Amino acid sequence: MNSHKLATASVIAIAAATFANTAQAEELTLCWAAWDPANALVELSKEFEAESGHSMSFEFVPWPNFADRMLNELNSGGQLCDLLIGDSQWIGGGAENGHYVKLNDFFDTAGISMDDFADATVYAYSTWPKGTPNYYALPAMGDANGWFYRKDWFEREDIRAAFMEQTGRELAEPASQLELLEIAQFFQGREIDGNTVYGAAIFTERGSEGITMGVTGALYPWGFKYENTPGSYDMEGAVNSPEAVEALEFYKEFYQTATPPGYTNAYMGESLDAFKSGQVAMAMNWFAFFPGLYADPGVGGDKIDFFVNPPQNNAGSTLGGQGISVVSYSDKQDAALEYIAWFAQPEVQAKWWGLGGYSAHNSVLNDPGFEASAPFAGDFLVAMQDVKDFWQEPVYAELLLSMQKRMHDYVVADQGTAQEALDLLIQDWTEVFEDEGKL
């Protein structure tokens, strides 16, 4: 009898040990957009694999399809992703629709404090409802829309002289949006080294979020607000304020007078292509691409420099970046949380920045050597102080697509006036909020 009990206990112990080993060694899938920082994360995650015994696989989707693909996955309760580095605007939907695991208890247990991360990134990437201490993501990748330019062209004496003659001032990084336009118009159609070059590559893409991200780069410096009072959804007079109208007219003028021909549906990839091929003097794009651009053998190094989105009435940059969340449909949540605990460590965050990822950890950002660590690091810090994000409501996709349509209709298709475009946008957004029962 005793020997029988002993045998049973042994079998249970062996089974338990086997199960425990299996539970420890999970294969985690991390989903993100396919871009330069994703490659850096693959490199970084090798350390996690070595330390934890888990293996990592990655699902990277090109940006134009990223939102479609991932939101479909979440809405269908799919188990493809255990970890998701989702766009900041998804946080509301992720939280309210139960796609993301709430991380407060885990942060308490693991000793992770949101005070260790930059306030703007915690607010934008982690919290829902906005600004409340309810966390659904850990800030993973700080980002903002910035600018880069051909420093070698800006330094050429013949070009500087021509600019001085035309404008009466020195050719330098623009201090305002109007100066930015002036410089872009100066380069538009100019012959440099036998090639016709153009002013700047801006965002005009229609399908996903491109033109909205570009237009807000002008709206925010003019003082654009989504609501008169935050949380009131009172948009009349804010969204279509005289400043907003002026900013939108500015963006259209920029598109019409200072961009390459055929630039009607351009986003990140087109901006990079236009710059790398020597077609444009300046380009807007996300800071995430700046390490790769600086390392580019053709246009990087001494030939390139960077600047923050110039102010106009005030400083303002369009927020990019993402937080990392645990998908609630994953059956490997423990291992996924383990990854987040590992990723939140200051030393891992330092390596993340070193590999080309934009850490939002204060230990990295406040390091005395941070600003000098890369030519764009200082600009990144400045930009992150004045970032603004699009609506982060659960219905953000409807709000975004309405803005895509209205902005593209006005800027690219040249239909109606800026005032009409913004008035129509308010109508669209009002309808969406009424459907949601928020108005």
Add this chain to the structure above:
Amino acid sequence: MSDKTINRVAKATPRRLARKVRGLSDRAITWIFVGPTIFLLLAINIFPLIWTINLSFTNFKANRINRAVDYIGLRNYERILTDGDIWLSMQATAHFLFWTIFFQVLIGFTLAWLINRKFKGNDIWTTIIVLPMMLSPAVVGNFWTFLYQPQIGLFNYVVAFFTGADPSSFEMLGSVDLAPWSIVIVDTWMWTPFVMLICLAGLRSIPDYIYEAAEVDRASKLRQFFTITIPMVMPFLMLAVLFRGIENFKMFDLVVQLTGGGPGSTTELASINLKREAFEKWRTGYSSAFAIILFVTVFGLASIYVKALNKVKER
């Protein structure tokens, strides 16, 4: 011989099975064969259709499954029919539909008429002409975006060569005036061979003796064309128009690849608008109502057209 085979098969059939088979009526056997098809039809076509009709009366959103679903009567239909943007997308669809069919029939029939004449290299030319429709719409859309590129695109250079204009002075995909025509050109390029093949089948189905009789009656070539060729090819031509009409009413991939519905919403066809509403904005109830409206439109027009086609055939 066949009798012997039947006997052999009958003998080889196990007794139990033979007893079972002998017990089935012709009607039962018919249902056994037709049943699976009917089941699939109900499951894949009819049930989703009924479900879509049901959803079209609600405010359901597929990305908000936790939210309460309310029946809102005809509100979705009312919104769609009074929405100016929807009517603009229907206008864009009508423009695309009319002109693609017009050019495809015109060019397709002309090509078929030319190919039908015996000449050296006839087969090779037929193969070359048919090539575009064998390509994937995504591939076609992609390479035509390069052809239309104002700085390096071949299309702009060809136009510039003949008109003397600056190649980069016009944008086929970026101009509000030209973009609707740019998608018409690509669809015509791709699908004219399809119309040509159908017309060719029609032309080859006309017996030679009819033309010979007309020759005997001293009918001119022009007279033969209008009184023999056109009437006898007409049912084929109408069939081609029906196929292309239905296909182009739901056109999506090619146009998305070329313009994405832009500039602005200039080339946002009904199907593109529907996809955005259903799978980007996730307005499932609203988009279901839109889908039903489109379905009724296509079904209604196609039914009228088929009746007309049958009348032409009877003549």
